[in-house]
Amino acid sequence: MPRTDKSTTINKLHSMTLSEARLERLVTDYLRACGWFVLKTDAGAGRRAGGNFGSLQPGYPDLTCLKDGQVLLIEVKSPTGQVSAIQKYKHLELQAHGCRVHVVRSITELEAALEANAVH
Numbered sequence: 001m002p003r004t005d006k007s008t009t010i011n012k013l014h015s016m017t018l019s020e021a022r023l024e025r026l027v028t029d030y031l032r033a034c035g036w037f038v039l040k041t042d043a044g045a046g047r048r049a050g051g052n053f054g055s056l057q058p059g060y061p062d063l064t065c066l067k068d069g070q071v072l073l074i075e076v077k078s079p080t081g082q083v084s085a086i087q088k089y090k091h092l093e094l095q096a097h098g099c100r101v102h103v104v105r106s107i108t109e110l111e112a113a114l115e116a117n118a119v120h
Contacts, residue, residue, distance in 0.1 A: 020078040024062060027076050027110055031065055034114075036072075039064040059090030061101055072117065073101045074110070081105070 018026070028038045041056055041064050061073040073094060075087060083091075083103055091101045102113035 018078065020076060020081055023078060023105070024076040026107065027074065027104060028063065030107055030110060031063070031074075035067055037066040039066075057090065059084070059086040059088075061087075061091065061094075071099065072113075073099055074113075075101070075103045077103055077105050079105050 024040075028040070031038050041060055041062060061075040063074040063076065065072040065074060073091075075083065075091065077083065091103075094101050100117055102110075104110045104113060
């Protein structure tokens with residue numbers, strides 16, 4: 001998979017109106033360019049398929065990010081996207097277990113989350 005540098009990702013971000021799916025790809029590219037291992041976690045897939053698959057529960061964040069023994073959970077939303085009640089509940093539950101969970105709507109918010117947690 002080709003790597004994308006941070007400035008390319010930021011330039012793409014500023015040049016378009018983004019869907020949530022597109023923003024998620026840019027966030028993933030940005031994190032990978034920063035050396036993070038990023039897993040897409042689609043907790044809604046089982047529900048949409050009419051079954052229960054694996055152990056991901058509804059509301060689990062979109063991205064599980066790993067770097068140097070650190071774990072960061074990211075929920076990506078469009079600028080107008082709303083965090084659902086089940087997502088809010090799951091995020092609080094994960095935070096109660098010591099997980100760092102962030103909702104990001106832009107690369108700027110992602111950078112702030114990384115800075116706030118002193119992870120790069």
